[in-house]
Amino acid sequence: MTDKQILLLPGPTPVPPQVALAMARPAINHRGPEFKALWEEVTEGLKDVFQTRSEVVILTASGTGGMEAAVANLISPGEKVLAVTVGAFGERFIQICRAFGVETEVMAFPYGQAADPRAIARRLEADTEHKIKAILVQHNETSTGVLNDIQAISRARGSHPALLIVDSISGLVAADLPMDAWHIDVVIAGSQKAFMLPPGLTMLAVSDRAWQAAEKCTNHRFYLDIKKARNSGLKGQTPFTPAVPLLYGLQESLRLLKTETLAGSFARHALMRDMVRAGVRALGLKLLADDTVASPAVTAICVPEGMKPADIIAPLREKFGVVVAGGQGDVKDRVFRIGHLGYVSFSDILAGLAALENVLIDAGVPVTRGAAVAAAGAILSEGMPAGVETLAS
């Protein structure tokens, strides 16, 4: 029965049954009136989720396509950006910039730490000629489970005109990111994370300032051209054939999120994070990221001395059907990751922690039976804000 799985991954998320059913609807003409109604509902719904009044574009691509779209549409070859990286997806942004001829100044922080807004402020203050056209940064760094303080990074700009481009692929809906209130210029999201959909869509919300930059940008793009996407979108169409089933799924997931409310989703994800962290600590394991910067979407956990990530990941999957992720980048051999985003319930978390406890005991790690679930359960009892209705409650 290990073909019955509990996915505790930092994406893809499990898909709610009503979303899966919506995606199985018969095909429609994406140039017809049925599509227009669908399109208008999802683009309006996305604005609420991005907390913006700017235009949102939806591209048929996974998240990396959205990251490329931000670079290729906004930064011309030879222009300079400040790429702030705290892990593997920050490094991916750098690779994309370099592939598109962008002069890329890297500000790197160690795996497991958040970006320091003061260092960013100092760098921008020194850029008196305003050569830096944009700051690229992750909201939630999936490889380390670190949440950057985007509000502080935005403030660190002061009067510097650089665009703030935020990869929130694994962050949006799991953690608060009020785009307009925080003066963010581009927010990038992906379908397979807290949106509870399969992979295949990336969404970008783009500020007026960023649209102006897109007008002047000379970089190469066609399929991922956000101006084409916006102009077709305003007519209820897409420039190229869209992934219609995913849009049906998105319509359904936006309805679910509306019921839960964004605040409810943030509270649920924070609580799942706290359950995982308490449970894992009760098993004697160390966490990669500090509590103060811990992601509500994914937790990176250091493997015990003398063990490799596979020693934990393989038996979790094979014996218990609990699917967690390995490490990436610098910490590939040192951590495994428990994802807790999207369509994940409190029971999934409890089951995952109980399975982990058993795997550690089987491996000879000294652990008190029941400790993880006890710690996580205590968090759950005290932690749920009164009156908050969530998908998991």
Add this chain to the structure above:
Amino acid sequence: MTDKQILLLPGPTPVPPQVALAMARPAINHRGPEFKALWEEVTEGLKDVFQTRSEVVILTASGTGGMEAAVANLISPGEKVLAVTVGAFGERFIQICRAFGVETEVMAFPYGQAADPRAIARRLEADTEHKIKAILVQHNETSTGVLNDIQAISRARGSHPALLIVDSISGLVAADLPMDAWHIDVVIAGSQKAFMLPPGLTMLAVSDRAWQAAEKCTNHRFYLDIKKARNSGLKGQTPFTPAVPLLYGLQESLRLLKTETLAGSFARHALMRDMVRAGVRALGLKLLADDTVASPAVTAICVPEGMKPADIIAPLREKFGVVVAGGQGDVKDRVFRIGHLGYVSFSDILAGLAALENVLIDAGVPVTRGAAVAAAGAILSEGMPAGVETLAS
């Protein structure tokens, strides 16, 4: 009950129920062992369909993304291509080339006609310095319902070293295109056409010569980088998150195609084309393309004098639930298009023709009741090759 639709579009195709069910399977880890097995089955199956021993890459994007991938991975800025166009998708190839800094020489043929291989041969003979690095051409031009003679175009190269890059997004599986036998360098396909899947995947088969060109290419690409895709693919992975449900669907559709056989699929599509053409002619309407170049996937039909495409398309959809497409490009106001590719049955074709007959009669066009179905039925009776089992039979 017009929410019960018969899709007769040149994409998206209706989706077989077993494919829709496969796509609704629970999410899996795309870095795990389940994915590797799925990946290996679909990439091997695709080689049979492309009739090639070259490597096939699958990208999470719709067909235009595949066209961009061919340009951005194989042609460097400043290099020259010969873009042979017979309609709107030929024009799209030209737009992509120009967006990526490619020097694009256009050889255009009128809407409704096929490319002339002799003209291509003459142009290449004159290119004694071999400045033309590639020929770009559509196999099946979706906007006009014209099938180009790719075998003759390939032979027209003679000893010229230009790569032959063929957009077969709406052609593959509907019409024969033996990539290796015809010495084609790149074949581009899309999921939402004769593969009977929703939109969201594009597949490219790439010859050894084209892989060598990719090694040297300096154009900008990251998300659509075919080398990254191939290198990850050989390890049973994708460089970026793939659209897993579409891959499950592809697995199922490849199994269906294996049962039908490629020859059976070609015969079925040709027969549906002949039914549509006979039926439409029996209604007194004119066809845009000549019989000798008629596409087995889509038929463009001239609207009667004094009528607009919408006068036919709207009542077909509203009264009968029969969804056909409008025109594109130069013939936008002159034609409507009946698609007959993918999961379309002979009964769907007969129903569509009968509905069209009724719409014309309602509009006052002088038509003999039953004429379209009579003509199409006669084709069906004589046309099905003995012993060929098809999805529609």
